[in-house]
Amino acid sequence: MQYTISDLAAQFDISTRTIRYYEEKGLLTPERDAQGQRLYHRKDRARLQLILRGKRFGFSLEEIEEMITLFDEDRSGKKQLEVTVAYGEEKIQALNERIEDMEALRNEMQELHKDFQKRLQALED
Amino acid sequence: MQYTISDLAAQFDISTRTIRYYEEKGLLTPERDAQGQRLYHRKDRARLQLILRGKRFGFSLEEIEEMITLFDEDRSGKKQLEVTVAYGEEKIQALNERIEDMEALRNEMQELHKDFQKRLQALED
DNA sequence: AATTGACTTTACGTTAACGTCAACGTAAAG
DNA sequence: CTTTACGTTGACGTTAACGTAAAGTCAATT
Known part of the structure; x- marks a missing residue:
């Protein structure tokens, strides 16, 4: 199962900019296909979900990064x-x-x- | 029981600027003494506590305002x-x-x- | 062949939530 | 009376977390 960036954006009701921003910050590291487009898999999706969950509790992206890399x-x-x-x-x-x-x-x-x-x-x- | 602004700041380990900012946004409305200094009472303190609690869960100040004025x-x-x-x-x-x-x-x-x-x-x- | 649509990068703009600094008032202590 | 400590009001600065617009690539459709 793989997703494009707008697939994920639609699923979680966020902008593609937001997803790319998380990548800028090192929170996501999707693959690229032959044309350089981002490809997200099950694991990337789970990570994004964790990020969004953390956000809902008032954690900063920096804190969230700590938490997910902790066990990663x-x-x-x-x-x-x-x-x-x-x-x-x-x-x-x-x-x-x-x-x-x-x-x-x-x-x-x-x-x-x-x-x-x-x-x-x-x-x- | 009444508190000065730095009393509260020390109690909750936040800056006086933060407290004044919450007042700017209409979340707090302390009394003033003869010299124009802010005086906080039990109720104000409780309000501040609610604000900080809300913040810890990722609510914005706007959402928090909604919630506290709701029952106020x-x-x-x-x-x-x-x-x-x-x-x-x-x-x-x-x-x-x-x-x-x-x-x-x-x-x-x-x-x-x-x-x-x-x-x-x-x-x- | 041209358009459409989805993606890309780069870069500047925006807003909430304060931090910080200046300039001043007041009251108590030495 | 000066210093010290605490308060006041602007006003400008800062940072995180994106928004937005420009300019381009690529594949599929018309």
């Missing part, structure tokens, strides 16, 4: 593996905190929402 | 209440989707992390 390179040496594992744990922990934080926000909003619903009920009686 | 104004009329309640439900739903999305990201990272741990274990035997 050949880290065969033991030392390298140790660093990767330790750093990965940090990142996952940070993610967990963020999730909790977001749940707190949702709960706050739900409380407020309940209040408003009550007031509406009172009016409807 | 005097919406006494039934029509107003209905609109607020309906809109609030939408926002909460969006938040929930975002939380799920974030959990998906965390799970992906955890899977990768496990792989690396296994490879490390294999080396250590």
Whole structure:
């Protein structure tokens, strides 16, 4: 399964410029066909999806790059593996905190929402 | 309990410029003392906290403004209440989707992390 | 053969979210 | 009374993350 740049743009509802920009920044490295056109495969698509997901949580492209290259390179040496594992744990922990934080926000909003619903009920009686 | 601008800046580890910027954009409206200095109270502090929380999830200041004014104004009329309640439900739903999305990201990272741990274990035997 | 459509690169433009600097006011401390 | 610390309002600077326009390539269609 392979995609052209506008295929991906359509799928994710972003501009081709955006995709090329991610490549400029080193976040994507698609193949090229005989005419020099970009060819994206399953793996490139997954990467793009990760990028967009990260963006939705307020991570900068720089942070996202860190996160995806973290588990992407050949880290065969033991030392390298140790660093990767330790750093990965940090990142996952940070993610967990963020999730909790977001749940707190949702709960706050739900409380407020309940209040408003009550007031509406009172009016409807 | 009241705070000066640098009190808040220190508490949240942001610059005073940032706080003034949020005021420029209408997100904060602190009192002024006799000398024209900004005075922040409990409610202002809570608002700032909400703003910063929203930022961490990649919401723009414009979106954040929407969310905080949503439950902030005097919406006494039934029509107003209905609109607020309906809109609030939408926002909460969006938040929930975002939380799920974030959990998906965390799970992906955890899977990768496990792989690396296994490879490390294999080396250590 | 000419047009259409999708792609390419290069380069300048734009906006949000601040940083930074200048010039000034005020109040407390030494 | 001067210094120090903290506040104020402009106003210009900066950076990330794209938008947009120009000029060209290539393959398929008319």
